[in-house]
Amino acid sequence: MSETTQFTIEQFYKFIGERKLMGAKCNKCGNIFVPPRPICPKCLSEDLSWVQLGNRGKLLTYTVIHVAPEKFQNMAPYAFGIVELRDGVRLPGIIQGVKHEDLMVGMELEVDFDTNVSPTWPKWPRYFFKPP
Numbered sequence: 001m002s003e004t005t006q007f008t009i010e011q012f013y014k015f016i017g018e019r020k021l022m023g024a025k026c027n028k029c030g031n032i033f034v035p036p037r038p039i040c041p042k043c044l045s046e047d048l049s050w051v052q053l054g055n056r057g058k059l060l061t062y063t064v065i066h067v068a069p070e071k072f073q074n075m076a077p078y079a080f081g082i083v084e085l086r087d088g089v090r091l092p093g094i095i096q097g098v099k100h101e102d103l104m105v106g107m108e109l110e111v112d113f114d115t116n117v118s119p120t121w122p123k124w125p126r127y128f129f130k131p132p
Contacts (some may be wrong), residue, residue, distance in 0.1 A: 007036040007048055011126035015050075019113045025051040029088055032089050036105060055071055055111040056132060057085035064100045083109050097130035108132055 005011075007024045012035055015022040026044040027031045027047040028128035034053070039046055062081030065072070072078070081103075095109065109129040116125070 007038045007049070008052075009035050009121060012036050016127050017115050017125040019115065020053060021053045021091075021111050022050050023053050024048045024098075029115075032087060034089055034091055053089055053091075054086045057083040057091075059095075059103070059105055059107045059109055060084050060090065060130075061105060062095060062103055079103055081109075081129065085111075093127045095127075095130070096128050098108060 008010055010023070012022060022036075023032045024036040024040075025048065026043060026045050027049055029040060029043040029044035031042040032051060032053070033041060034113045036048075036050075039053070039093055040048065060082045064077050066077045068076040068078070071095050074103065075094075079100055080092070081091050081095050082090050084090050091111075093111075095103065096112075108131070110132045111127050112130050114126045114128065
């Protein structure tokens with residue numbers, strides 16, 4: 001298996017750096033999952049393919065973090081939620097570009113990318129959610 005086809009979190013973030021939101025799809029049962037891993041969590045098959053995920057979905061739940069871990073204290077308060085993409089994949093992430101008091105379960109959000117890699121942790125490009 002070549003490095004570009006490995007189903008790892010490192011490869012997931014390499015795709016994020018290319019502004020692509022990719023998930024692993026099981027060729028046996030059709031399950032699509034993120035984060036990627038080398039075995040389907042539904043049927044345990046190792047027959048997987050990378051698939052590009054849609055970039056829009058609905059906010060399922062969220063919280064506003066006021067007391068943040070050390071690496072995120074400069075962002076506090078910030079919103080963090082779980083968005084169900086149109087293809088059914090649930091993806092956690094930071095929500096930007098909307099006032100916290102305007103956040104609502106069910107609202108439409110889209111994925112955007114910050115491909116500027118920080119010199120400190122995390123050293124990967126990032127994705128986040130924002131209103132369309």
